[in-house]
Amino acid sequence: MMSGVSGATLPYLRPASTSASHAASGLQPEVSDTTDAATSGFRIDVSQVKPLSGVKMISAADDPVLHDLMATNWLMTHDTSTPQSVVADNASQSTYAQVKVDGKVVVTLYNGGSSAMTNAAAAKVGKLEDPPGLSGPDLAQWRADSYAERLGGTVEKAPTAITQSQWIPRESRSTSYSREQLDAAFQAMLAEGQKAAAQQQSSYLTSRPQPGTSADLSA
Template sequence: MMSGVSSAALPHLRPASTSASNATSSLQPVVPDATDAATSGFRLDVSQVKPLSGAKGISAADHPDLRDLMATNWLMTHEASADQPAVADNAPENTYAQVKVGGKVVATLYNGGSSVMTNAAAATIGKLEDPPGLGGPDLAQWRADQYAARLGGTVEKAPTAITQSQWIPRESVSTTYSREQLDAAFQAMLAEGQKASAQRQSAYLASRAQAGTSADVSA
């Protein structure tokens, strides 16, 4: 059973510190606290710092598993963006039917077979296993009938309901790619990163140049 039960999460607020510092006059010496006194003996001697020998940067290109994982995620993201449907499954224009109890809507079914309902309705219906292989308007109709029977309500079909023959299932996105696809995706990902970096650098240099011109004019 697919039931839409949503809950809004309250933002986690981290308040400002309520502890106030003791104000001191500029003529009074600053007394180090216990922590400062305890750690004052441990100071880093910069002259003793030596560069690491033999150290080198780590690149994702040198790690096949990481490289393929990044390429796979890149491919999936771009395919999802390219195939993004114009109208979502749960859009109002995709409504199949509504289940009403006492004149109030307690569940809404969509042409793709998905459904949403109130928390009270979901608690009353409980666990409901969909018949295997059922989808689209046929699944929406089956769910609507089951909901109405368990809730003691009625099913009202929407004007936007379609038949099973009119329903076009959405294609699932494949997550299996060839060696050539992964290699090409990784190179495309690197090119995108370099292009974005160049754009950011150009914007920064342009802002610096504009700021310098403004300063010269005002001077």
């Protein structure tokens, strides 16, 4: 069953307070020499720190998995093959029908077959298996009739509803890329990063005061 539920409550994640995080970590501000003396026994003796041996620094270019992962992500974020005019499946202009109970909209069906309903409606509908082979407006019509029957409501066809013959299935985007595409994307990603770094450096150098100049701090 493919059905969206509108008005669902999302979990609210409240970040830990600053004071709580400090207490958990055991880090307290140094407030006096007495505190320094009390905690001196827990300080690290730098002379005992030894450099790691056998450690080799590698770049993303040297890791085939990371190289391809970054290149794939770059290609997906820069993909311009999908026309900007494509309307989302759940856009208002793609509405197929609505199911109303006591004059209130409880379910909205879309031309692609997807649906959105209130929490109360979803609880009453329960588990409803879609018939195999149905898609698009035909699926939207079947769902509308089934939902209306279970909810004791009525189906109102939207002016934007289309027929099955008018429906054009949305093509899925392939995320499989050739070796040439991945390598080219990785190089393009590096070039972008170098350009951004150069711009930041140029901006920083421009903002620095010139030698021999002074600022009037009397104001």
